[in-house]
Amino acid sequence: xxxxxxxxxxxxxxxxxxxxxxxxxxxxxxxxxxxxxxxxxxxxxxxxxxxxxxxxxxxxxxxxxxxxxxxxxxxxxxxxxxxxxxxxxxxxxxxxxxxxxxxxxxxxxxxxxxxxxxxxxxxxxxxxxxxxxxxxxxxxxxxxxxxxxxxxxxxxxxxxxxxxxxxxxxxxxxxxxxxxxxxxxxxxxxxxxxxxxxxxxxxxxxxxxxxxxxxxxxxxxxxxxxxxxxxxxxxxxxxxxxxxxxxxxxxxxxxxxxxxxxxxxxxxxxxxxxxxxxxxxxxxxxxxxxxxxxxxxxxxxxxxxxxxxxxxxxxxxxxxxxxxxxxxxxxxxxxxxxxxxxxxxxxxxxxxxxxxxxxxxxxxxxxxxxxxxxxx
Numbered sequence: 001x002x003x004x005x006x007x008x009x010x011x012x013x014x015x016x017x018x019x020x021x022x023x024x025x026x027x028x029x030x031x032x033x034x035x036x037x038x039x040x041x042x043x044x045x046x047x048x049x050x051x052x053x054x055x056x057x058x059x060x061x062x063x064x065x066x067x068x069x070x071x072x073x074x075x076x077x078x079x080x081x082x083x084x085x086x087x088x089x090x091x092x093x094x095x096x097x098x099x100x101x102x103x104x105x106x107x108x109x110x111x112x113x114x115x116x117x118x119x120x121x122x123x124x125x126x127x128x129x130x131x132x133x134x135x136x137x138x139x140x141x142x143x144x145x146x147x148x149x150x151x152x153x154x155x156x157x158x159x160x161x162x163x164x165x166x167x168x169x170x171x172x173x174x175x176x177x178x179x180x181x182x183x184x185x186x187x188x189x190x191x192x193x194x195x196x197x198x199x200x201x202x203x204x205x206x207x208x209x210x211x212x213x214x215x216x217x218x219x220x221x222x223x224x225x226x227x228x229x230x231x232x233x234x235x236x237x238x239x240x241x242x243x244x245x246x247x248x249x250x251x252x253x254x255x256x257x258x259x260x261x262x263x264x265x266x267x268x269x270x271x272x273x274x275x276x277x278x279x280x281x282x283x284x285x286x287x288x289x290x291x292x293x294x295x296x297x298x299x300x301x302x303x304x305x306x307x308x309x310x311x312x313x314x315x316x317x318x319x320x321x322x323x324x325x326x327x328x329x330x331x332x333x334x335x336x337x338x339x340x341x342x343x344x345x346x347x348x349x350x351x352x353x354x355x356x357x358x359x360x361x362x363x364x365x366x367x368x369x370x371x372x373x374x375x376x
Contacts, residue, residue, distance in 0.1 A: 032277035034065055040097050045069050049105060052275060057138045058131070063116040064139065065275055068105030074153060074176070074371055075143050076104045079111070079136065079167075081158030081182070084291025086115035086284070089273035090266060094255075094357050103368055105147060109139050110287075111163075113294070116280040118287030127294035129166055136167045140174045153371070157181040158326060158353065162299060165308050172312040177342075177374040179367070182326045182353045183317045185334035187299040188224065190327035191240075195219040197324050198243050210246075213239045226297065241325075244352075249324040253352040304334055314342035314374050318366060320351030320358065342373065 037048040048069045054061050065088050080086045088108040100106055110117040112135050113127055136154075143152055154175045156164025161180040168178045184190070195214065202210040216229045217236050227236040244250030245262040256265055270281055302308075315338060319331045328347075335345045346366050348355035356363040 030276060030278040030281060031274050032280065034067070034275045037067060037069055037101060047071065048101075055139075055142055057112075057135050059126075060112065060117070060119070060122065062110065062112065062135070062139070063280075064107050064109040066105065066107050067101045069102050071105060071147060073103060073105050074375070075147050075149055076100070076106045076153045076155050076367075077136070077140055077143060078106055078108050079154070079156040079160030079163050080108070080114070081160050082114065082288060082291055083111075083159040083295035084114045084118075084288040086110045087157075088275065089269045091357060092273070093269040094360075096360055098361055098364055100356075100360075100364055100367060103364065103371070104153070107139070107143055111135065111291075113291040114287040115284050116276060118283040118290060120286075122290070124294055127291065129163070129295070129298055132163050132295075133167050133170055136163060137171050137174065140171070144174070151176045153177055153179065153374075155179045155181065156183075157356075158184065159295070159299070161326075162302075165304065168311060168313055168315075169308060175313050177314040177316060177370055178311070179316045179318060179370060180331075181318045181356055182323055183319060183331045183334065184299065184326055185304045185330045187302070187326075189303075190330050191225040192219045193327050193329065194240065194244065194249075194324040195225075197249070198240070198247065201247060202243075210239075210243050214243070226300070244325055249322050249352050251325065251353050252358055253320060253322040253350060255358065305337060309338045311338065311340040313340065314370075315340040316342075316344050316346070316366075316370055318346045318348065318355050318363060320348045320353060320355040322350075322352040323355075325353040 032052065034050045034052055036044040037050045039045055049071055050067045052063065052065055054063050056062075086108065091108075112132060113122055140152060140154075144150065151174060154164050154168060154177075156162070156178070158181070161183045164178055164180060168175055195217075196219070198210065199214045202214065213234060216234060217227050217239075218224065221227060225236050225240060228234065241250060242261070245252075245256070248254060251262045256262055270276070270284060273281075276284065315335070317331055317335050319328050321328055332345055335343055348359050348362065351358035
């Protein structure tokens with residue numbers, strides 16, 4: 001018995017030691033400060049910006065990361081998706097030598113209720129599209145003032161493309177152009193198209209597990225896609241997201257290491273990202289849940305084909321042909337019906353929902369083209 005007790009003690013101490021070592025590694029990777037921008041030789045680029053900024057935005061302190069190789073470059077405000085999932089850690093992890101920050105100063109803002117801006121004291125009643133639009137305006141005014149520019153570019157990805165459209169409708173005077181990546185339009189119809197594709201593909205390849213899970217849900221039921229199975233063992237959105245990523249039609253088309261999920265990739269990139277402190281990394285997950293609860297249902301109540309078709313500034317869409325997280329087909333149809341001084345659709349043939357990360361060189365060329373067409 002004594003020998004067994006010693007063995008148990010050794011196991012327990014080893015487990016505690018491993019946890020402690022793991023915590024030290026996480027802390028070492030969580031200084032809460034961005035690394036400087038470097039050139040291809042590993043030298044810090046003189047005059048570059050790579051910083052973490054906090055400003056007061058409509059009553060609460062909100063955080064953002066600002067990066068750029070030259071402060072005289074035009075400015076892009078990057079509206080992240082989710083709702084509630086800032087992605088600079090993922091963007092910087094996949095970053096190659098050719099990056100957007102060579103030609104633009106880019107602000108990656110953690111929106112109200114998200115990432116490092118998340119706080120348990122945030123009033124849920126402020127988690128509205130109207131409030132988010134006003135927050136976007138305040139951040140825009142800060143960037144305009146700081147970098148001495150009358151107008152900036154607004155980029156919205158996924159949920160951010162919904163927020164971006166609502167912002168340029170109300171405050172077009174602040175922006176040179178709008179760029180939507182994974183542009184939302186009619187979200188419920190998009191989800192139905194996604195469901196049909198997944199189910200048909202699952203049947204084509206005889207993926208019985210996915211077929212069984214999907215057939216538990218009715219894409220034409222009231223409340224879709226916010227549905228749960230009768231015994232509440234399955235949540236449709238969880239099944240849908242896992243299946244999209246499994247089939248290469250979700251967040252990315254390719255690039256997830258074999259045996260790893262997209263969520264696993266996000267965890268890995270968050271683990272090594274130095275811009276967040278440990279508490280801010282925890283808040284990243286809390287904010288993702290918090291924001292989804294209050295903002296995701298908004299997407300289901302709107303149809304841009306009916307509500308948002310006239311714009312005063314140039315409107316561009318960048319979309320991956322394999323994107324079934326937000327419909328590529330509907331995004332093309334939406335651009336065809338909207339009115340804007342300029343409009344253009346860019347297809348990415350090897351991408352799903354994140355073409356700017358999957359085909360970065362092509363994306364950067366398009367951003368530069370847009371800037372040449374819509375300079376100061």
